[in-house]
Amino acid sequence: MAAGIAHEIRNPLSGINIYLSALGKLYEQGDQEKIQDSLLKIKAASAKIESVIKRVMDFSRPSEPRFVRTGINEPVEEALGLSAVMLRKTGIRVSTDFSPDLPLCRIDPQLIEQVILNLINNAAEAMKDLNREKIIEVRTSYNGKSISVTVSDSGPGVPEALRQRVFEPYYTTKSGSTGIGLSLCQRIVQDHGGSLSVSASRWAGAEFTLRIPVRERSARKS
Numbered sequence: 001m002a003a004g005i006a007h008e009i010r011n012p013l014s015g016i017n018i019y020l021s022a023l024g025k026l027y028e029q030g031d032q033e034k035i036q037d038s039l040l041k042i043k044a045a046s047a048k049i050e051s052v053i054k055r056v057m058d059f060s061r062p063s064e065p066r067f068v069r070t071g072i073n074e075p076v077e078e079a080l081g082l083s084a085v086m087l088r089k090t091g092i093r094v095s096t097d098f099s100p101d102l103p104l105c106r107i108d109p110q111l112i113e114q115v116i117l118n119l120i121n122n123a124a125e126a127m128k129d130l131n132r133e134k135i136i137e138v139r140t141s142y143n144g145k146s147i148s149v150t151v152s153d154s155g156p157g158v159p160e161a162l163r164q165r166v167f168e169p170y171y172t173t174k175s176g177s178t179g180i181g182l183s184l185c186q187r188i189v190q191d192h193g194g195s196l197s198v199s200a201s202r203w204a205g206a207e208f209t210l211r212i213p214v215r216e217r218s219a220r221k222s
């Protein structure tokens with residue numbers, strides 16, 4: 001488990017070391033352009049290390065949710081907005097179906113947005129090498145007790161035998177990933193008193209469903 005993280009940090013770190021030793025020579029040669037280039041590479045590698053460390057820290061000490069009574073569509077749309085460019089560039093078609101009359105619920109919009117972003121990123125990563133149509137569908141609905149958000153894709157899906165395992169911390173099938181994403185998502189959803197599960201989508205891809213219970217008081221629209 002920790003090996004994955006060490007690996008994710010070691011790669012950019014050895015990159016930094018290589019560019020740093022090259023910088024000495026380039027400086028003597030006075031090659032401004034290559035110096036600039038090396039500095040940019042070092043900056044990118046160090047940002048990568050910083051983001052890996054941030055993920056690990058978020059996971060071991062998750063931020064305390066700041067609950068507000070609000071609609072869930074907003075943070076979901078926010079997450080879609082943030083990933084719009086990435087989705088367009090990777091040729092993924094997005095379809096949405098937001099229920100217009102969801103009751104308000106007690107959520108931390110920032111954290112819910114983070115969960116949806118993670119699910120969208122996973123779906124996009126799963127469809128990277130797909131030859132058929134790449135689709136992500138995001139729906140919200142209410143069944144009288146809980147609000148659900150589903151993120152479905154047309155990728156390879158999660159085999160039934162792995163549907164528990166994908167939520168385990170550090171479980172990953174990707175090289176150079178921490179495998180923290182879904183366990184962090186699950187923790188956030190559980191902090192909301194809800195649940196996160198996976199099944200098969202109508203394209204036989206993956207379908208992640210987040211359910212947040214709605215309490216009587218918050219169910220009343222005012």
Ligand SMILES: Nc1ncnc2c1ncn2[C@@H]1O[C@H](COP(=O)(O)OP(=O)(O)OP(=O)(O)O)[C@@H](O)[C@H]1O
Pocket residue numbers: 122123124126153155156157158166167171172173174177178179180181182183206
């Ligand atoms: N939409 C999906 N379709 C198919 N497999 C998925 C999907 N989402 C997650 N998985 C599987 O679950 C594993 C765990 O996902 P998780 O988000 O926890 O970690 P990761 O994406 O591998 O790494 P990280 O999110 O930390 O960068 C993935 O490596 C992948 O095998």
Ligand SMILES: [Mg+2]
Pocket residue numbers: 118121122181182
């Ligand atoms: Mg992930």
